[in-house]
Amino acid sequence: xxxxxxxxxxxxxxxxxxxxxxxxxxxxxxxxxxxxxxxxxxxxxxxxxxxxxxxxxxxxxxxxxxxxxxxxxxxxxxxxxxxxxxxxxxxxxxxxxxxxxxxxxxxxxxxxx
Amino acid sequence: xxxxxxxxxxxxxxxxxxxxxxxxxxxxxxxxxxxxxxxxxxxxxxxxxxxxxxxxxxxxxxxxxxxxxxxxxxxxxxxxxxxxxxxxxxxxxxxxxxxxxxxxxxxxxxxxx
Numbered sequence: 319x320x321x322x323x324x325x326x327x328x329x330x331x332x333x334x335x336x337x338x339x340x341x342x343x344x345x346x347x348x349x350x351x352x353x354x355x356x357x358x359x360x361x362x363x364x365x366x367x368x369x370x371x372x373x374x375x376x377x378x379x380x381x382x383x384x385x386x387x388x389x390x391x392x393x394x395x396x397x398x399x400x401x402x403x404x405x406x407x408x409x410x411x412x413x414x415x416x417x418x419x420x421x422x423x424x425x426x427x428x429x430x431x
Numbered sequence: 432x433x434x435x436x437x438x439x440x441x442x443x444x445x446x447x448x449x450x451x452x453x454x455x456x457x458x459x460x461x462x463x464x465x466x467x468x469x470x471x472x473x474x475x476x477x478x479x480x481x482x483x484x485x486x487x488x489x490x491x492x493x494x495x496x497x498x499x500x501x502x503x504x505x506x507x508x509x510x511x512x513x514x515x516x517x518x519x520x521x522x523x524x525x526x527x528x529x530x531x532x533x534x535x536x537x538x539x540x541x542x543x544x
Contacts, residue, residue: 350531350532352532360537360538361521361535361536361537361538362474362521362535363535364530364532364534367530367532406473406474408532408533410531410532416462416479416481416487416525417462417525417527417531417532417533418464418476418479419532419533421473421474422473423471423472423473424473
């Protein structure tokens with residue numbers, strides 16, 4: 319069973335701080351990694367993706383991937399109350415998987431003013 | 432922009448009814464997916480389709496069936512709704528050009544009484 323594990327939280331950070339969200343995965347052959355944000359009552363929305371080891375930055379968001387250790391993380395700098403949401407880590411095994419994603423359970427992030 | 436639509440945002444049905452959930456995408460995607468999302472259980476894959484009339488079971492197909500007669504439309508069918516099928520149902524479509532990942536529709540909150 320391929321697994322993706324996240325700390326469910328809730329993770330609470332003050333406004334302006336860095337929020338750090340972590341994810342580990344079990345399938346060593348996984349090829350691509352995604353972070354989705356889901357507001358309460360809404361559907362998941364893609365915010366970051368990463369394919370290669372290292373860091374990838376997009377505005378206030380940085381995704382980090384370490385394939386040797388099988389973990390991927392998301393850093394949110396200068397956190398805002400509007401960042402309060404559930405963050406889902408998703409992993410694509412690649413190959414002929416038809417784009418199937420394995421999702422973690424999600425981490426609830428609360429940014430308080 | 433990828434656009435995935437679902438026929439209803441909220442639906443209330445009675446036990447034993449046959450329920451149809453419709454999903455439409457406008458990007459000529461080949462792969463489409465149906466998930467359910469429940470608190471504490473995360474996103475679970477029910478069925479997916481990799482082409483017209485082609486389908487495969489996901490992790491929790493029991494009590495569900497699907498239909499894909501046209502490329503843009505993927506339907507989830509609850510043959511005889513039960514109270515344990517009360518859930519949020521999410522449809523997703525796979526974008527291959529550019530970022531190879533899934534984009535979600537707005538979701539249908541189904542309540543079975």
